Amino acid sequence: MAIKHFFIMGGGVMSCRIGMILGRKGYKLTVYDINPEALKNWRQQFDAIGSVMKSNFGMTEEELERALGNIALTENFEDVIKADLVIEAVVENMEVKRRVMEQIEEKVGEDTIIVTNTSSLAPSLIAANMKHKERFCAWHFNSPNTYTEIMGIPETSPEVVKTLRELSISAGEVPIVMLKEKTRYLANNCLQVWFMEALDLIIDGYGTYEDLDRSWMLAHKHDRGPFAIMDFCGLDLRLAQAQNEYQKCRDQGQDASVWKKRIDFLRGMVDKGELGVKSGKGFYTYPNPAYEDPKWLRKELLEDNGEF
Numbered sequence: 341m342a343i344k345h346f347f348i349m350g351g352g353v354m355s356c357r358i359g360m361i362l363g364r365k366g367y368k369l370t371v372y373d374i375n376p377e378a379l380k381n382w383r384q385q386f387d388a389i390g391s392v393m394k395s396n397f398g399m400t401e402e403e404l405e406r407a408l409g410n411i412a413l414t415e416n417f418e419d420v421i422k423a424d425l426v427i428e429a430v431v432e433n434m435e436v437k438r439r440v441m442e443q444i445e446e447k448v449g450e451d452t453i454i455v456t457n458t459s460s461l462a463p464s465l466i467a468a469n470m471k472h473k474e475r476f477c478a479w480h481f482n483s484p485n486t487y488t489e490i491m492g493i494p495e496t497s498p499e500v501v502k503t504l505r506e507l508s509i510s511a512g513e514v515p516i517v518m519l520k521e522k523t524r525y526l527a528n529n530c531l532q533v534w535f536m537e538a539l540d541l542i543i544d545g546y547g548t549y550e551d552l553d554r555s556w557m558l559a560h561k562h563d564r565g566p567f568a569i570m571d572f573c574g575l576d577l578r579l580a581q582a583q584n585e586y587q588k589c590r591d592q593g594q595d596a597s598v599w600k601k602r603i604d605f606l607r608g609m610v611d612k613g614e615l616g617v618k619s620g621k622g623f624y625t626y627p628n629p630a631y632e633d634p635k636w637l638r639k640e641l642l643e644d645n646g647e648f
């Protein structure tokens with residue numbers, strides 16, 4: 341099936357990042373958000389993310405301009421009718437996502453593919469109340485990393501997986517097709533462990549977030565450490581995920597105290613508006629976060645030489 345028109349449900353960080361990936365390749369996208377404020381602030385958010393994509397990830401001004409030219413914003417949910425493929429990118433909350441799936445199915449034809457971009461929730465539970473589960477799949481964008489994960493639920497049609505695989509390739513993204521469903525996909529399962537370990541280390545006072553990131557960057561020759569990556573993803577998203585995990589532990593009768601500690605810490609930042617790149621402040625301040633300055637990584641050596 342030829343997919344020309346995408347509809348993104350949720351005008352947050354991911355609408356910008358997915359919009360950049362697909363829009364720069366000429367795909368048309370419409371972005372809808374239930375909150376008009378999100379649409380009002382959308383361009384500012386796009387520019388903030390675009391500036392990091394340019395300085396750190398090689399996206400060009402032309403690509404960003406082309407993407408912008410292919411993205412329309414709407415406050416009218418009825419516009420979903422025009423879509424060949426709907427991408428759900430609303431808040432990481434099971435009830436909200438389930439409701440959104442039902443809303444989308446009510447409006448679109450049976451052939452329209454519907455995907456979730458969830459990072460950490462089980463797609464088969466998100467789709468639990470859908471009538472046509474064969475057209476549903478998880479299609480997880482990892483921007484700025486240039487790969488997508490495609491993860492079907494047992495009912496997903498192989499044609500849908502094939503279409504998403506082809507679309508990923510045409511958008512310049514490496515498609516990683518999961519063999520079976522697992523929350524958090526492949527790489528993100530490992531990433532989650534780093535993030536939580538990193539948070540615990542600073543909450544428990546073993547070191548600073550800068551030093552953890554610096555040692556990580558030096559150890560692995562990465563351009564960013566776990567805290568910089570958390571800033572890029574959004575600390576409100578990290579908080580929502582921690583809240584989901586807390587609830588999961590509670591529901592299973594397990595000790596949830598470690599999640600409570602992480603939630604309290606993250607809530608402290610989110611309540612101050614420190615959401616990461618999208619609000620201009622998270623662990624670092626944006627634009628021009630400290631970790632982009634090559635001197636910052638080795639500052640002690642440069643200080644010793646009088647160069648810092």
Ligand SMILES: NC(=O)c1ccc[n+]([C@@H]2O[C@H](COP(=O)([O-])OP(=O)(O)OC[C@H]3O[C@@H](n4cnc5c(N)ncnc54)[C@H](O)[C@@H]3O)[C@@H](O)[C@H]2O)c1
Nearest residue numbers: 350351352353354373374375378429430431432458459573
């Ligand atoms: N941020 C990341 O790095 C990242 C990466 C991959 C996947 N994801 C996933 O993508 C999804 C969106 O994440 P985000 O970072 O863009 O979140 P975000 O908080 O930046 O944006 C979510 C948007 O959804 C809107 N929304 C809430 N309920 C809605 C509804 N019923 N209908 C329409 N819009 C609604 C909110 O108003 C908000 O603007 C989440 O599931 C997240 O796990 C995020």
